[in-house]
Amino acid sequence: MTDSVQPPPRHAVGAAYVAALAATLGFLPLHVIWALGIPLFADPDRFAAWHADGGGTYLLTLNLLAVLPAILALALVRPWGLRFPSWTPFWRDRPVPRLLLLIPGYGLVVVLGAYTVFAAFLAVQQRDAPDAIFDPWTGLIGIPHFIIWVTGLTIATRSYDLRTRPSADHATRSPALP
Template identity: 75%
Template sequence: MTAIQERALVKPPSRQAIWAAYAAVAAATVGFLPLHVIWALGIPLFADPERFAVWHADGGGTYLITLNVLAVLPAILALALVRPWGLQFPTWTPIWRGKAVPRALLLVPGYGLAVVLGAYTAFAAVLAVVQWGDPRAIFSPWTGVYGIPQFIIWVAGLTIATTSYARRTAR
């Protein structure tokens, strides 16, 4: 059976899965990236300027650039879970053009990332509480209040979209 025939047998994603995937994309791009790009540029928005400058120069800037680049990948993954190119490689891919996308290629990172982001969200929540009012903290604890809901949306959206993909592509 060709990839096109296999794709025709897969049900389209539910409206809920599509909304969840796009919510995950928004959390990763519109929610996460703006503040982290500002920090990567060395601007201490919602941060102690002196502590931030030391942290940024000591590898924090590189860390933030890496995080920003890596935040784009889960956004692409979330889209792939609900778009046709998550079932069949697009024609512009030179080696895999028209071939079926292996399920594990999306399921393993989808569920794995949901677990890792969920753990990070729990860690960030605890850290926000522990560092609340700590004069040595680099970032304002309000950044946790801003960021944690985004991570919850990101994790939930990715989990729903991945589960939908797993069910739709089960043989």
Template identity: 50%
Template structure:
């Protein structure tokens, strides 16, 4: 992990190790934790699913839906890392029209907080739905939430910790 450097003319301190670990845990949960299983399903493989129900669900657009969710998870991983990397302070040169400009700290922190809250609310909803609907009537095995709920908690809480650190480091004096 390279050191985060602040834009010229600013005095932004590097993120504490706790925030860096939280951001990387969040990014890994979003990508390595979420994408592989959803990619398997997006490819039409009914792993831990009722084959007949999966076939119908997949035919009704399940594959493209999961590809979109996987893309959003990838963006979630980039968001988490941007909170502790230099490209969360200054847009990198490969970003059209924005290269070299300072990233608006409130926009980035606000986005991270909003995504974290959404993920936490979704996790609570999923846990409740799992308890209420624990049966064999769904497309996917109810046991998948035993994996999914902790994974979403790591994603959300890691993002929250990294966002809080980022906000503290970048919004002083703004």
């Protein structure tokens, strides 16, 4: 499979790296601070109660899970997204089933896109809420970050989808117009 797959276009590689950076450097710093119990951009008393009541565990889980979309984004444009690396014990040098990356790729695009819309709505709704834990501006600042993340992941996933389609799909496509 990897021999017949074209390398990803430059824009898809760039988009994948942007998505990976958004998932790590864009998401993790503030969420790690919160997971450590530091109420940056939050009401200290409400934050402390929320953090002690499971918020810290929730944030730790989110931080650990943010690494997975970064790995996924890179797998969409790197050779190990086409063929399992030689160090993997059971799948060594076998082709990666395309759905193994496409389902989480497109699924994450949908989930992160929906979350972005929800976060925008919530930030506006809680703008002046007296019982809000976090400053609503953190949501508004995070929304562009999520839009960048979703866009990069969409481009990388679509590129992988097109590049890894079985050759029968390519034969049925109409040729490009001159």
